[in-house]
Amino acid sequence: MTLKKIKFIDVFLIFILSFLAHFMYSWFPSTLFSIFFPVNESIWEHMKILFTSILIVSLFDYWAFKKWNIKSSNFLASAFISAFTSIPIFLIIYLPLYNTLGENMILNITLLFFVICLAEIINYNILKTKHLKNLGYLSFIFIIITYIIFALLTYYPPENDLFYDTKEQKYGINHYVI
Numbered sequence: 070m071t072l073k074k075i076k077f078i079d080v081f082l083i084f085i086l087s088f089l090a091h092f093m094y095s096w097f098p099s100t101l102f103s104i105f106f107p108v109n110e111s112i113w114e115h116m117k118i119l120f121t122s123i124l125i126v127s128l129f130d131y132w133a134f135k136k137w138n139i140k141s142s143n144f145l146a147s148a149f150i151s152a153f154t155s156i157p158i159f160l161i162i163y164l165p166l167y168n169t170l171g172e173n174m175i176l177n178i179t180l181l182f183f184v185i186c187l188a189e190i191i192n193y194n195i196l197k198t199k200h201l202k203n204l205g206y207l208s209f210i211f212i213i214i215t216y217i218i219f220a221l222l223t224y225y226p227p228e229n230d231l232f233y234d235t236k237e238q239k240y241g242i243n244h245y246v247i
Contacts, residue, residue: 070137076193079126083185086122091115104220108242109234112163113226116156117219119181123152123188124212147195149208153215155188160231 093106105121107114127148134141141147163180170176226232226241233240 070133070139072139072141072193072196075130075133075137075139076189079130079192080182080185080189082126082129083122083189084182086125087118087181087185090118090122103223103242104216108223109239110236111226111232111234111240112160112167112230113222113232114234116159119155119159119184119188120152120215120219123155123185123192124148127152127192141196142198142200143195143204145205145212146201146208147192149212149215150195151188151192153211154191155184158187159184 090106094102094108105117107117127144130148131144133139134144159180162184163177166173166176166180222232223242228240
């Protein structure tokens with residue numbers, strides 16, 4: 070097995086896991102799951118799907134790299150950077166489309182797949198670069214900070230369109246619009 074083959078498989082694993090991640094909080098409602106998975110249908114909450122799915126599949130990669138003796142550099146950094154950059158990439162493309170065309174499930178799913186492909190290309194290229202000292206430690210810290218931000222914005226979201234759940238007419242996990 071090669072790194073390219075693993076990254077190709079990763080695209081489909083992340084894509085499938087994204088669909089499962091969409092429902093995880095509704096299946097297992099808890100504070101812990103509210104940090105990692107979307108608690109409502111707002112655009113922002115769905116960014117957790119991308120971030121968490123990419124990181125979970127990176128755990129598979131860790132195992133696969135060991136099993137098939139694949140050499141790579143910057144493993145944790147590649148996981149974090151690809152997961153983190155998927156959020157602005159998705160939003161930069163999605164928001165103008167959403168504002169122009171409205172909600173379109175086929176377009177959303179196609180965009181999700183496209184962004185996952187881009188994230189895995191980023192991941193692959195970082196894995197192939199020269200080892201950057203201490204980047205793994207920084208990436209671990211940034212993963213924790215990102216989840217802290219996710220938690221804060223889940224429980225204390227700003228009242229703007231990005232955080233608004235049009236289905237339930239609320240912001241975040243408990244903040245209903247009156």
